[in-house]
Amino acid sequence: MHLAKYIIIQHEGQEYPILFPITLKHSDMLPAGRTPVAAGFYQILDAETLHVGGMSTSLNLAPREKDASLIRNLLTATPV
Secondary structure (H helix, E strand, O other): OEEEEEEEEEEOOEEEEEEEOOOOOHHHHOOOOOEEEEEEEEEEOOOOOEEEEOOEOOOOEOOOOOHHHHHHHHHOOOOO
16 A cells, blocks of 8 residues: 655646655645646555545645545556
8 A cells, every 4th residue: 555645736738746755744745837726635545446535734725536546547558
């Protein structure tokens, strides 16, 4: 089981997840000049199950339903 934090940022009309350890603050991981649209915690329970929840108090943002699929797509992406 893996527990970590994430932020979803918007850039040029696309949304991208930023994943990082739970020991860091959401606000410290937000790149300068980027707009956060969601944030929270994610947990990988098994090969099929990824859960998002919690909330970022430092950014005052909550997770959204589609965040899990954005994170899963990043984690399973094939390198180019």
